[in-house]
Amino acid sequence: MSGLLQLYSLCVLVLFMKMLAISCYQGYLRIRYRAFANTEDAAFVGRAARAQDLPQVRRAGQAWANDLENIPLFFVLGALAVVLRTPDELTGLLFCIFTAARAAHTLAYLGGWQPWRTLAYGAGLACLLALAAMIGQALL
16 A cells, blocks of 8 residues: 555545544533423433524534535545545645544534634645646646
8 A cells, every 4th residue: 555545545434533533522511401492302311492502502513514525525636636646745744644633623623712713624635736736737
């Protein structure tokens, strides 16, 4: 296995674990506070359903939704970069920066920390754009 494929696979695994952690965090908060927005979930624990989720659960859901807008793009662009053999060092650096930026984005989103959330989002987006440019160059 090439070093770049190995690094890409590691970044995919880290991003998967990060998204799984957000899901578990939401479930933990719902169970801890026995606060469920879905009627059937609330009835299961003998409570009335809430009009809306806890603020922390909503915030985590928004962070997760933002991941769904960005991480699949990384999966596709990263795989193309590996297959098209873009320069290893720069591609690997972009993989690492994107992964770190998405983790920082999640922490900043959950903590409500601006401008850090926007900066982390911008860093991740810049990595995606750079990967797309490198792929375009490899194709020409």
